[in-house]
Amino acid sequence: MGQIYALFVGVNRYPPDVAPELTGCVNDITAARRLIESRAGGAARVLSLPDESATVAAVQAAIRDFLGRAGEGDTALFWFSGHGRQLPASGADLLIEATGANQALVCCDGDLLDKRLGTLLERVARRGAQTVAVLDCCFSGGATRDADAAPGLAVRCAPPRGPGGTPERSPTVRRRPVARDAADGARPQQHLLLAASRLDQYAYEDWCEGRKHGIFTHSLLEAVRTAGPGASYRQLLAAADARVRRAVRDQRPVLHPARSGGLADRPFLGGAAGRAAGDHLLRYGPDGWEVDCGAAHGLRTGEGAEGTEFVPVEGGSGGLLRARAVREERTLVDAVGWSPDPALVHPVALSALAVPPATVSVGAASAQAADLLREAIAGYGPDGGPSPLLRVADAPRDWSALHVRAVTRGARTRLLGRDGVPFADPLPLSGPADARRVVDCLTHLARWHRLRDLTSGPSVLDASVCLEIVPWDRPGGPPLTPDGGGEIVCSYEGGGGGGAPPRRPLVSIRLHNRSRRPLWCLLLDLTDRYAASPVLFPGHWIGPGGTGHALDGEPVELSVPAAREAPGAEVRDWLKLVVAETELNTMPFCMDPWDPSRPLRRNGPSETSAVLRLGPPDGLRDLGRPAGTAPTARWAVRTVPLRTRIPANEP
Structure with missing residues (x-):
């Protein structure tokens, strides 16, 4: 590990014409400095700018002249605790800021715009140093305190100031997070940002173990202490995120850029860029154990979602995690066969994927033909139960992505797509055996399309x-x-x-x-x-x-x-x-062509589950x-x- 250059800026005492005072910011940088010095030993070079010393000019000069000493193999860390502010954007800034507002750190004598901060940090990063910014402040506009917050829970957000220095009404903001990039056009960001909250959220401070601290700073420092050396920024941010959300529900920390194998997967305080230990991370959140992927990543929601499973990547516990609820960005899970440590973040991988059933609409000239097909679908599954791969849905609003129209005219049934194109040649339908043959074909189609449309979601192996x-x-x-x-x-x-x-x-x-x-x-x-x-x-x-x-x-x-x-x-x-x-077990990936003359199975297809398992094969083959x-x-x-x-x- 090279040298560590750490610049800590914390502002509690603001002049009345700049921002209201805070309480926990100097505590934040004091605790962070102790931890960094204890971790880095003699490799730490530290500079603190508390309160009145944290002017805009002093902070810029310290980034340029102090952090700028960091070179190849070193780490440059900028840690800010204080107010954040949003200012109305105008001109060319509107091309960058989709929120309609610029963000700024509030120093003791005024605002340091994020674009200027980004430019300074990028210049440090281009010297070869691993450059990281930890910002515990709020990036949204509004009042400095939340009227509905618990006693003592302060918001680190200063209202905008007008040209004369007086507070003005916060600009209207479209509530959509925006990537925070450097101010150098299309050049990829070379520094890593760990921010206390999204652009549409407040960042809070409160009592933590007898002292006032930013909730994000306290959570991040606890995550560092618990994880030990070697943890990546991604793992630490995930652990801090879970701790923050256990304290306040409407503050979500941000990691940027978060791409796999990049800056986010470097070890804390130095080291080469590595690969993420797992595709996803397990952490203990406000609703219990959760994995950081959900419906937005393609996981099935609603009935049957419990078929989704994860396995731990490290530790060889032999246990698994079974989904109990799939949310937009996370999946609530239950641990089976192991007891994860709630103080840690655990790398996990997706091992079983719950696949939604195909829907079938039944259209027939006779009620008898329609009843034959419905009864065959209802009894095609295991032990004569419903098929897990098919669901009858006659109303178009209930159709799934894969929908088949079973249209019976006379004694023959055609299986058509939404556009009327046939999936297969017409099949006879004059009795229960014929109806079962039709459902056999429907099940085959559902299995095949499930394989063809299979995706893995974000993975460290993408493009490998x-x-x-x-x-x-x-x-x-x-x-x-x-x-x-x-x-x-x-x-x-x-x-x-x-x-x-x-x-x-x-x-x-x-x-x-x-x-x-x-x-x-x-x-x-x-x-x-x-x-x-x-x-x-x-x-x-x-x-x-x-x-x-x-x-x-x-x-x-x-x-x-x-x-x-x-x-x-x-x-x-x-x-x-x-x-x-x-x-991997190759059996789920093998299917014979559809053949209407093949013998009917008495107890349904050999693979009746709506879960595609991607674990290793049985036996000892994996020993090699x-x-x-x-x-x-x-x-x-x-x-x-x-x-x-x-x-x-x-x-």
Whole structure:
């Protein structure tokens, strides 16, 4: 670890014409300074500017001249506790500030605009120092105290001042958080921000263990003490967030930029950028245990959401977390088989995904035919219960993303999409056995679409493996790219003269591991005959920087089935790449094509659950995983649509 340059600014005593006085800000920077000095030992270089010494000029000079000494391998920390203020934006600022307001730290003699602060911190960061700003102040306009707050709970927000220095009414603000970036155009932000609250929220101070402190500062310092060395800023912010929300419900700390593997995943007070230990974090919040992902990340809500599960990434506890309620940004969970420490943040990974059922509307010329289908759906599940993959919904407002219209005319049923396009050939419907066959097809469609549309949500493995499709006769050429519709199109060639048939396209499919660790990869081929097969790349480890080849390097022939080969014909495939840090169970990814002649199962399909489990396979196969890989179900997926076509004959 290099040198640590820490600048602490805390203002309690404000002149009346600047802002109301506060109580806990100097306590904040005193406690933060003690912790930093104890952690850094002789490596700490510290400067404090309390109260009257914290002028705008002094703070700017200290950032420029004191923090500016930090170089490559050092850490530059700026910690501010005091008032925050919003000021009406005008001119070019309105292009940046979607709230219609600028934000400012309130020093003892006036405002330091966030854009100026950002520019100063960026200059420090460009010298190579790991640059971090901790801001315990409020960025929203309004009164300095909340009339409905508990006694002693003060708001760190100063009202705007007019040109003459007198307070003026707070500007109208559109309540939408805005990313806080540097003031240097499109240049990516190079410093890390840990802020006490969002732009539309207050930041509070209150009594904490017998002294007044900012609730955010006290929570963050407690998180640092509890986590010990090596914790990342992301983990510390998550722990502080849970503590803050246990104290006040309407204050949410902010981490920016929060991208995985970047500044947020560096160790506190120095160290190289690492990867997040888990895709998600478990913490103990005001409503109990919660994981920091929810409906906004694609998790199922409502009935059946309890099928979503997570597993701990570190510690090898063998336990799991089962969802009990999925909210917009978080999932409330129950720990099963282990007892997490509520004082810590625990990295976890998604291991089972609850998938919403497909909906079916039943339209039939006769009530008897409609009753046959409804009864078959109601009894198709385990032990003769309802199918977990299907739900009858006749009203369009109740349709799910995957909806099938079962339309029966005469003795045949057609299964149509929302747009009227058939999913499969018509099926007979004259009795219970036929009705069960129709439901068998509906279930097959639901399972296949569930695989095709499977997403993993945000993952540390996103973009870690690159999938390339290259024409076989141009191995050194550039890979094929999607067209305007997002598909890669490969066409038959030749066949124009001499009666020779057109040639089927041949391609090479390669998987490049761009990460620094071994990764397990599976390449599925999902066809428009509703099949899913891992035959192209059935699950192998690819070393760091290594390349895996579909079919062991043999050419992959793309073709239209012989029965459909004709000018203008085409077929579609969806290549789904699954990447994981451990070998996954491939059984959920295998499906035969839909075949209406296959024997009916007496007790429903072999996979009746509405949960897709992505854990390791049974038995001891995972003992052979390479060193440095984790025995967890962390995973990511990417889907590449592929269309193979036979050109139509020219007139």
